[in-house]
Structures are given as structure tokens and as C-alpha cells.
Amino acid sequence: MFTHKKRPWAEKLVDRAFIRMTAILASVVSLTVFGIFFTVGFQAVFQGDLSSLLPWNPDSIWQGIAPWNDEETFGVRWGAIPHFGLGFLANSSWNPVRSDYGALTPIYGTLMTSALALLLAVPLGVGTAIFLTEDFLPQKLRTTIGFMVELLAAIPSVVLGLWAMAMLNGFLTVFTPLHTHLGWLPFFGTEPGGPNLAMASLILVVMLLPIITAVSRDSLNQVPIELRQGAYAIGATRWTSIFQVLIPAAISGIVGGTMLALGRALGETMAVTMIIGNSTNLSASWFSPSSTIASLLANQFGEADDIQVSALYYAALLLMILTFLVNICAQVIVKRLALKYD
């Protein structure tokens, strides 16, 4: 009745080819990551395009070594990393006329805007997440607010930038009293008169809030109900149980979401470019125009040539390493702090 039949070879072939294909498609992802690091690194070390990797290209980077290339060589055109070395990090001038480039101003701008934005966004976001997980409002209203916060995350950053430019005068009326009353502080030292670093931070706050709120809300929701009931049973008030029980239990998610938001803040480009003023002069004041690495790239890359392109790729490499480290830290922290409930 039953006859043992082997699978037809065509079917086996299709099976194996399909598995191979998915493996190749999956490795495209990792290849892309490698390609991004390699390309940005290459452009930071050499001037000229990627095709100078080919040995037969007249501008080849191998021309000194290649035995078949006995024409007169012009020497390798080294880029920003050999030119400026680590001094790039501490040099605050960005001078295309003298070809003197340093990334101190954008590095300071990047770190300062991100730090300020996190300082404001973490309490606001976590507070909102707590508000949305407690029973202050009916469930339906909470779901609606949660959905709206998710929408805020989906609004393109360039639209937020346009909105911020329209709100410029509103920002200025808030900042001016800070300068007049607290002007002796170096942070408020200059008179706010246009786009500046503080505005960029505020726009970043608007962009980070949905991430922090959504991630914190999810991790607070995952805390087992028994923990809350236990806290209430021994007589804790609502906020005692929130601070002593719920937040410690959800801390891995909250810190992970914050690090994720930090990674986003460091690399955020469009809204910041439109509202930070794009000045490459170093100033301690939050009310003077500044730049971040990302805004420097968006603003200058189009008109740059030769060593300036290479310097911009050097800055991009720094930004990549920075966000890479932040994201690795986020993953490690989430794994370390995660409480296990069995």
C-alpha cells in the first residue's frame, strides 16, 4: 500500500536554495554595517572616492606599491585622520580658507544638546509613563493618550524643525528673561537673538519624549501585579510603592529606553540643523548659535571638497563610534539590570 518514495531532486534543490538565499539576505545586513564603517573610515583616511581602492585606477592608493605602475606617481592623497590626528578632537576652528579643521565645537554641541534634552525628557517621560500605567484615568483615555504619544514619535523631524522655526519668537520670549536675570551664569551669558543651542535641545526633548514614555510604559506594565499588591498590603502609599517597588523593578527598561533615546539625540539631524544656527564658533552659552556633528554634516557636506570632505567624514566616524558605544551600553544595561520573575 505505502511505497517509500524519495523526495524529487528538484524539491530538495529548491529547499536548499531557499535556505541559502535567506542566509545570504541575512548577511547583507551585517555586510551593510561593515560597509558603513569601512566606507566612512576610508573617506576619513584618504581623499578621493572609493574607486581608488582599485589597483588599476590612476589615483589608486596602491600606486606606490603596485609593481606594474611605473608611471610617475603623485603620491597618495591622505585625508583628515593622517592630517589632523587626535588633535581634531581638541581643535575648535573650522576654517575652509586655511584648511584647518577641528571638531571641538560640534562635539561640544552634540554632547550638550543631548545632555540637556535628556535632563528634561527623562523626568517628563517617566512621569508620563507612570501616569499612564496608574489608574488615574479610565483605561480608554489612557490608551488614546498612549496612541497619541506614539504618533508624536512618527512625525518627521523635518516637520518638527519647520514648526520650531515658526515658534522661534515664542522661544525667544521665554529665553530673554533667563538671560536678563541669570545672565551672570556662563550658560545664559549671551543675549538670545535667533536660532541657538537651547532651542535645539528643546526640539530634541519633543523628539525623545515619545521614545522614553513608550519604553518606560511598556516596562512598567510588565511588572507583575503581585509586587504592587504586596506593597499596598504592607501599607505603602501609591507613591511609596511606585518609588520603592515599581520603578526598581522596571529600571532595566527605563534605562534602556533612555540610552536608546540618547542614541537618537546624538544623531538627530534635520530639526537640529534648522534651529541651532549652524555656527562653528565655540561658545559656552546655550543662547548662542552652535552646531552638532550631524548638523555640521547636513549643512556643509554639499559644498565641501578635498580635505574638507575628509574632515566631515572624520566627524561622521566620531559620531558613529559615539552612537555605537551608546547602543552597546544600552543592550548591556538592559541585560544586566533585567529582573527575572519565575
Place this chain on the structure above:
Amino acid sequence: MTTIQHPLTTSGLNYNPYAPRNVWNRAMNLLAALFSILVVLPLITVILYVLYKGGGAITPAIFTELPPAPGLSEPMGMGNAIIGTAMVTGVAALVAIPVGVGGGIYLAEVAKKGWFAQFIRFGVNVLAGVPSIICGLFIYALVVNTRILWGESFSAMAGGLALAVLMLPTIVKTTDEGLKLVSQELRIGSLGIGASRFVTITRVVLPAAISPIATGVVLGIARAAGETAPLIFTALFSPFWPDWSSGLGLLAPTATMSVQIYNFGIMPFAPQVQLAWAASFILVVMILMANLLSRWLARLSAS
């Protein structure tokens, strides 16, 4: 003999509204409510402001005309940018969906553990954290500067590739997670009646997980359509209609709505700024629709 007082008469069990812990409790309630209002407020102002400023600028001509030259106020349109956004996002979807879904299938169905799968997962996480402007610089160096695409430099194709790099991790992750939700019995049953792995995955497992995957893809496309930073050095911009003669318009510099918002928004001319608002309106409405669609898809699968 000591007298035992009833506890209720002395202190304890009545709610004392002035007890420090209760005052603190109420203060924190208020603070949390205040924070929530502060968070929701910018969202409402952004959306209302965009709908108000952009909605007023929407006319039929927006879809059929080109933008005006700087200083002029006629014609008032951005048909080229709308077509350009569709082209660039289309290229991105055509590249990113097969690669992303294939990679997700590999992670969820073929190699669940092992160093290679871990390595790929790590790569997906790193790629998800790469700033969008770096994707633009990468494609600029790889495609635009080397003129690898039939000798053309800035093009819709290059812009699409940059957006594809950006969409890829989202699609891999949603596919991976969507496939993990499919119950193991379906796979066992399919393999048990003699189906091959290829048939099991494509005819049984993928259809069962289609709704979370579709949700991720829809949201990924909507997000990509609003991205600007990867496009300013790849697709560039163009004040003209797509040049259909060069690779169906895919191999020429192309206007997109998001780059138009950036380019026109910082111009000192009122008609251009108005067009920037109109483009914002279209993008925001599109993203609202995509979010509603994804919710609808999720509900469809739940029922």
C-alpha cells in the same frame, strides 16, 4: 489594671489628609498629571499647527504644478516632489522588503541560535542605531561619488538605497518577531504531512504571520517617506519634473517632499514657505493614515 483604648478613637486607621505621606502622595499625583499634560501639549500644537498652516495651502494645483522660481508666486505646486517621494520610497521598499523579510526568515526559521545568527542579530541592532545622516554619507561614498549606477551621480535610485539601509533593521526585526509568534504546531503539522521546508515557510508560516509583518512594513515605509537626512546628498533635489528618459526618472536628481520642506522652509520667500507647510501637511496626514492602518491590521489579526 490598664485600660485598653479602642485604636480608632486615638489615631490610626482614619485617613488623615494632612499626614506628610498623604500630602506627598497628592503632590506627586499632581506632578505626574502636569508632566503628562506637558508631554501631550507639543503633540497637539504640532499637529494642529501643521493642519492649520498646511491645510490652507492645499489646492488642486499643488498636485499638478511645479514649484515657483524664487521670488515668483506662480505656479504654486509640488507635483514633482510628490512623485519623487513615491519613487524614492518605492525603490527603498523594493530593496528593503525582500532583504529584510529574507533576513527575518533566516533568523526565526533557519538559524535560531549559533554564532552566525547572534552576529546577524548584533548587526541588526547596530544598524538600527546608525544615525540617518550617516546612511546618506555611506550611499554618497558608495554610489553617488563613484558613479557606479551607469555613470550617474545624484539619483532617485541612490536616495532609495539610502532609505532602504534605514528601513532594513525595522523590517528584519518585525519579521523575526512576527514569525516567532506563529505556534510551533503549525510547522510540525506541515512538515509532518510531508511538506518541504520551503513550502512550510512560504505557504504556512509566512501567511500566519503576515499581519505583524505587514504592520512593520507599513510603519517602516511611512517613516522612510518622512526622512530627510539620507536624501539631501543622494537624491538631492530638482525643481523640474522627473526626467523620464534617464532610467524612467530613477537615475536623475529627484525632488522629494521631505527635502522640499528643508530647502523651502529656510528660504525667505513666502510662496516657498507655504509649499513647505503644504508638504508637511501631506506627510503628517500620510503618517496618521499609516498608523491607523497598522492599528486596523493589528485588530484584524486579533479577531
